[in-house]
Amino acid sequence: MVRLNSHPSGRHFLQIPGPTNVPDRVLRAIDHPTIDHRGPEFQQLGKKVLADVRKIFQTVQPVVIYPASGTGAWEAALVNTLSPGDRVLMFETGHFASLWKKMAEKLGLQPEFLVGDWRHGVDAAAIGAHLVADSAHAIKAVCVVHNETSTGVTSDIAAVRRAIDAAGHPALLLVDTISSLGSIDYRHDEWGVDVTVSGSQKGLMLPPGLSFNAVSPKAIAAMSSARLPRAFWGWDEIIEANKNGYWSYTPATNLLYGLSEACDMLLEEGLANVFARHQRHAEAARSAVRAWGLEILCQNPAEYSPALTAVLLPEGHNADALRKVVLQHFNMSLGQGLSKLSGKVFRIGHLGDFNDLTLMGTLAGVEMGLALAGIPYRPGGVQAALDSLRATAVPHGLNAA
Incomplete structure (x- = not known):
């Protein structure tokens, strides 16, 4: 019998918006x-x-x-x-x-x-x-x-x-x-x-x-x-x-x-490239949220954060319950909703030492968690993010400078 509280294999996915993963x-x-x-x-x-x-x-x-x-x-x-x-x-x-x-x-x-x-x-x-x-x-x-x-x-x-x-x-x-x-x-x-x-x-x-x-x-x-x-x-x-x-x-x-x-x-990466990388990962994350049929908390696209995305769950569903499921099943931490937003949102951190594979592992964990937690959603968020990353891929050796 498999126990969810046994020591998990693989690395912990720390996908809160800080503290972030230390390279x-x-x-x-x-x-x-x-x-x-x-x-x-x-x-x-x-x-x-x-x-x-x-x-x-x-x-x-x-x-x-x-x-x-x-x-x-x-x-x-x-x-x-x-x-x-x-x-x-x-x-x-x-x-x-x-x-x-x-x-x-x-x-x-x-x-x-x-x-x-x-x-x-x-x-x-x-x-x-x-x-x-x-x-x-x-x-x-x-x-x-x-x-x-x-x-x-x-x-x-x-x-x-x-x-x-x-x-x-x-x-x-x-x-x-x-x-x-x-x-x-x-x-x-x-x-x-x-x-x-x-x-x-x-x-x-x-x-x-x-x-x-x-x-x-x-x-x-x-x-x-x-x-x-x-x-x-x-x-x-x-x-x-x-x-x-x-x-x-x-x-x-x-x-x-x-x-x-x-x-x-x-x-070494170049600040312009660092900022472009964060923008690219943020847009891919938001593509996943839209495909799931969930709502991005920020309402003005010009103000979307390149560092994190806060996702609003449908009325009657608790974001902390989803976060608990994701942690127990996939050893991944997502950011919680704070004060007024407690239980209403979860936050995906996509900042710091972060790349395409980190993002896709994170979004896969979220999509599987949505299913396990019984949150109403449309499958396909991971694929939408993949499509976004493919469309904005930067060839190796090139940069935003």
Whole structure:
């Protein structure tokens, strides 16, 4: 008699939208012996990592690296630039935008939360109108999420920047790229972002444990008047130490080895090719969802996420029950629905160290799971994805550059 809870054969399919699968090259790099973080060997590593990570953010400005989760980088972005009682304009795109707003409240800020439906991205026109009405310039920052991990919706950051500029408003622009950096085209300098927040465990293909703030000169200048308490999170001492390749505290040395290798992998592939690869896999995944007769949570095709797809199940069917079936039978983890979406959606991560075969194994597991879980669907999603991949195949040796 076969027991489903016996040790499964084969590898576990981790197809949540982060943490993502860590490539062998990165695992081997992290496996290096720990070195003296005040010595010359570390200095060489530090200078390389700090230079390479700027290329990933597409910035020439400093990138501050913390031994923390993305939540820490959220806090760092706020406490380095703002003061108690400051008004901040935020937009409800999903679970993580809502959590950032709650953090702002806990820190003593006054967030103005523009309501969203969790199926669309940031409304840049609404941001602009709100700023135009703020003639006294009481709003000190606009905080938005580039790729909302809970919904699979991507927002147009360049449009938000244009709206701020058109309003003639001096507010800082703070952007969360935790599930988009290294997966979706993102341009810190070109888009005029003041603080970009990110984390290591998604498109950067690392384990959790590193977080980032890319900071503009305007953001650094804001530190001089920002009065929210900060000690560990303060940019100034870290940036000063970074000039010589060091940190003002003990850094996560072995994760920095991994970050160096991850940057090498992304830059070897070429960022344009990385972004094109993610777009191609995302469209194939959505082709499968459409063929199954299921609904993509994101309602605006221009805002579809290249990093993940959130799939809405028919009324009366529980997405967590489907996820349980898929895990028990196929040893595959799919992302759960968060807060408002609990039990209503499952999320397919297609980001990071990912290729055609990984995608097809994932979609095959989903299609078999739909049948076993008794979810009404039309067979053929796997074939639709295959057709999509075949139509967009890139010959070996060619790239998007």
